[in-house]
Amino acid sequence: MIFNVTEYENIPPIAQAGADSVLTYDSSDTGNGIVYLSGSGSSDPNGDTLSYLWSIDGTNPLGISINNSTSEECSIEGTGLDGSQHTRDITVRLRVTDTLGEYNEDTLTITLNDIGGIGS
Numbered sequence: 001m002i003f004n005v006t007e008y009e010n011i012p013p014i015a016q017a018g019a020d021s022v023l024t025y026d027s028s029d030t031g032n033g034i035v036y037l038s039g040s041g042s043s044d045p046n047g048d049t050l051s052y053l054w055s056i057d058g059t060n061p062l063g064i065s066i067n068n069s070t071s072e073e074c075s076i077e078g079t080g081l082d083g084s085q086h087t088r089d090i091t092v093r094l095r096v097t098d099t100l101g102e103y104n105e106d107t108l109t110i111t112l113n114d115i116g117g118i119g120s
């Protein structure tokens, strides 16, 4: 039996979550802050269209949420953060998936910085 198979070699995309960042907030004021992230450095060797999924490793810390988690650009928003979260690190993960389901991931670290808390 002869199989004539034309194979298209799909290569997984390359995820680029971007540089580590700092989310600055003031616990003596609103405790709100926001950081904007971009996965625009991601690419696919085949030129495939990419889909994006941003998440936070583990359980979302209290008061931290992701906006536009399925877009190329997202934001990490802190609401009502208090002094206990000062210097806390959050690992944000970006998964990029091509049209054939191959994917790749990259992470970055966001450090929470309370400019109104004890010690500032």
Ligand SMILES: [Ca+2]
Pocket (backbone or CB within 6 Å): 010, 011, 012, 013, 044, 045, 046, 047, 048, 098, 102
């Ligand atoms: Ca590909």
